[in-house]
Amino acid sequence: MDTALDCMPCFMKMAVREARLACPDDIALQHDIVMAWGKTLAELDLNDPPPAIARHLAELIRTKTGCGDLYREDKDEANRRVAALLPDLEARIAQEREAVDGDALALALEFAIIGNYIDKGVDLEFDLEEEISNVSRTISPEVLKALKDDIFPGAKVLILGDNTGEIVLDKLLVNEFKRMECDVTFAVRSHPVINDATMEDAVTVGMTKLCRVVESGVDTPGTILDRCSPDFLQIMEQADVILAKGLGNFEALEGRWPGIYCAFKVKCKRIAEKTGLDLGTSVFYQTKVSKMDNGDGGVPDASSD
Numbered sequence: 001m002d003t004a005l006d007c008m009p010c011f012m013k014m015a016v017r018e019a020r021l022a023c024p025d026d027i028a029l030q031h032d033i034v035m036a037w038g039k040t041l042a043e044l045d046l047n048d049p050p051p052a053i054a055r056h057l058a059e060l061i062r063t064k065t066g067c068g069d070l071y072r073e074d075k076d077e078a079n080r081r082v083a084a085l086l087p088d089l090e091a092r093i094a095q096e097r098e099a100v101d102g103d104a105l106a107l108a109l110e111f112a113i114i115g116n117y118i119d120k121g122v123d124l125e126f127d128l129e130e131e132i133s134n135v136s137r138t139i140s141p142e143v144l145k146a147l148k149d150d151i152f153p154g155a156k157v158l159i160l161g162d163n164t165g166e167i168v169l170d171k172l173l174v175n176e177f178k179r180m181e182c183d184v185t186f187a188v189r190s191h192p193v194i195n196d197a198t199m200e201d202a203v204t205v206g207m208t209k210l211c212r213v214v215e216s217g218v219d220t221p222g223t224i225l226d227r228c229s230p231d232f233l234q235i236m237e238q239a240d241v242i243l244a245k246g247l248g249n250f251e252a253l254e255g256r257w258p259g260i261y262c263a264f265k266v267k268c269k270r271i272a273e274k275t276g277l278d279l280g281t282s283v284f285y286q287t288k289v290s291k292m293d294n295g296d297g298g299v300p301d302a303s304s305d
Contacts, residue, residue, distance in 0.1 A: 001251045003046040003053050006270040011041055014121065015057055022065040033064055049251045051222025054121070058193050058219065069192035071120050071164075078118050078165030078195065079205050085132065086168060093172060105180070106144055108172040109263060110135050113282045115166035116246050116265045120195040121221060126280070139263075139284035146286060147261055150241050153181035158239035160187050160216070160223050162246025162264075167197040168205050170245060175210065184211040185235060191219035196248075222248030225256060247271065253287055260287045 012034070019033040037060055044053055062068050069075075089111055096102040114135065117126045151157070157177050161167050170186070177184045186207055189196045202213045217229030223244065225233070236242060236257070243261045244253055250262040266272050266281040275283065 001049050001254050001274075003044075003048060003050050004270055005046075006268075007050055007053070008041070010122070010268065011053065011057065012038070013123065014054070018057065018061050018070055021070045022061050022067040029064065033060065036060060036064070049222065049224065051220040051248045051252050052224045052227075054248075055193065055220040055224075055227070071195040072192075074120060075164035075195050075197075075201060076204075078163070079168060079201060082115065082118075082128075082165045082168035083205060085129070086171070089132065089169070089172060090175075093176070105148070105173075105176045106137065106139065107135070108176045109139060109144070109284065110137065110282065112166070112169045112173045112245065113139070113263045113265060113284070115169035116162060116263070117267070118163050118165035118195070119247070119267060120163075121248070122267045138282045143261065143284045143286055147241070147243075151177070151180055151182060152240075155182045155240040156238060157182045157184045157241045157243065158187065158235060159184065160242065160244040160246075160249050161189075161197050161202075162249060164195050164197045164201050166245065167201055167207060171205065171207060171210060173243075174207070178211065182241075185239075186211055186213045187216045187223075187232065187235075188213060189219070189221075190215040190217050190229075193219055194221045196221050220248075220252070222246070222250075222252035224252050250283075250285070250287075255287070258287055261285070262287060 015034050015037040019030040023029045037057055040056055040060060044056060093104050093107055096107045097104040111132065114131045117128060159170060161170060174184050174186060188198050188202050192198060199213065199215055202208050207213055214232060214235060216223055216232045218224055218227040220227055243263060244250060245263055247264045247267055250264050253260050262285045264283055266275060266277050266279055266283060272279050277283065
């Protein structure tokens with residue numbers, strides 16, 4: 001997916017926010033960062049997806065301030081906050097597994113998508129605990145069936161992780177795939193960018209104890225293929241199922257790698273207009289080679305809250 005003009009205000013807001021985080025007591029340097037970003041942004045290729053553009057801002061901040069992990073405290077807090085919710089959610093999924101018409105995989109997926117709200121790259125108000133408490137079946141049953149049809153004992157399932165906090169809820173999803181006897185690999189970013197999960201976070205939340213965790217090689221808030229390591233691209237090629245968490249992964253991969261299952265929240269006006277869905281909607285979608293628009297502005301097989 002390319003970068004639209006509608007993305008420009010968001011990128012400028014992000015520059016202001018991150019400049020203040022990186023050098024809170026240096027107003028002159030904050031101004032310098034924002035002005036430099038405006039010049040850089042004007043020269044970038046808008047045919048690139050938004051996560052590829054965001055990388056340049058992270059590089060600019062590092063170069064001018066030396067600060068490489070702006071959201072470390074936020075990331076740690078998100079992981080702690082969601083970890084406190086995990087025992088109750090595990091119990092709810094266990095009950096779902098025992099129910100006559102229960103679908104533990106679907107419930108785990110719903111929880112994991114709600115976790116995608118935890119995103120420092122967008123301005124969207126939400127109540128995580130309320131969303132989790134009132135979770136409902138919103139994801140596309142057609143796409144869910146397609147996912148289940150692709151799963152078999154020994155299937156290589158690759159989950160492309162996204163944000164901190166969210167990664168804790170992804171553990172529920174990993175557990176369900178493992179119960180279905182899948183060989184699960186979870187991918188994290190190789191470098192800190194916004195509040196995306198890295199290997200440090202995977203270790204902290206215990207993901208490395210559940211399944212194989214690998215770094216994708218990217219320094220972008222989405223799996224930009226030409227930023228991935230050759231080893232990781234090989235893992236993608238060999239996967240029987242790829243499930244990409246988060247809007248950044250969807251933006252990076254839609255139209256570039258067919259057959260990927262994307263699970264995310266609609267968190268900006270542009271994606272809402274592109275999908276025909278409301279802000280806050282849960283989306284479970286399978287990528288096509290062609291662009292996602294089905295001719296009337298909607299996403300095939302997407303479902304709303």
